[in-house]
Amino acid sequence: MNKIVGLIEYFGIELYRPITRLLLSNWEEITERINNYTESDWMMADEIQKTTSTLDRFSIAMLIEVLEGEDTLNQAENAGRRLSEEELKAIRKHQDEQ
Numbered sequence: 001m002n003k004i005v006g007l008i009e010y011f012g013i014e015l016y017r018p019i020t021r022l023l024l025s026n027w028e029e030i031t032e033r034i035n036n037y038t039e040s041d042w043m044m045a046d047e048i049q050k051t052t053s054t055l056d057r058f059s060i061a062m063l064i065e066v067l068e069g070e071d072t073l074n075q076a077e078n079a080g081r082r083l084s085e086e087e088l089k090a091i092r093k094h095q096d097e098q
Contacts, residue, residue: 019066023062024087026066030062030065030066030069033069034061034062037061041061042057042061045057045060048060048064
């Protein structure tokens with residue numbers, strides 16, 4: 001959740017819904033991909049981090065996966081799904097704590 005909030009704070013609230021939706025519904029698969037990154041996979045994230053010190057390497061890799069990565073299985077299954085009220089409450093609560 002901290003990584004999602006960090007990304008939202010960096011890019012602004014207008015990306016809140018699409019980034020949050022993609023990350024929450026694809027968290028396990030995206031995390032699995034990043035955990036299996038090779039050194040060459042990390043090159044882009046490392047390059048971006050040089051100019052973006054507010055985001056850590058993993059958060060940048062998450063954003064790259066959301067924006068540039070292949071669709072996950074969940075994306076196909078949940079196309080058009082809206083965040084549940086419970087998901088929204090959890091995100092808002094975490095934002096308020098920041």
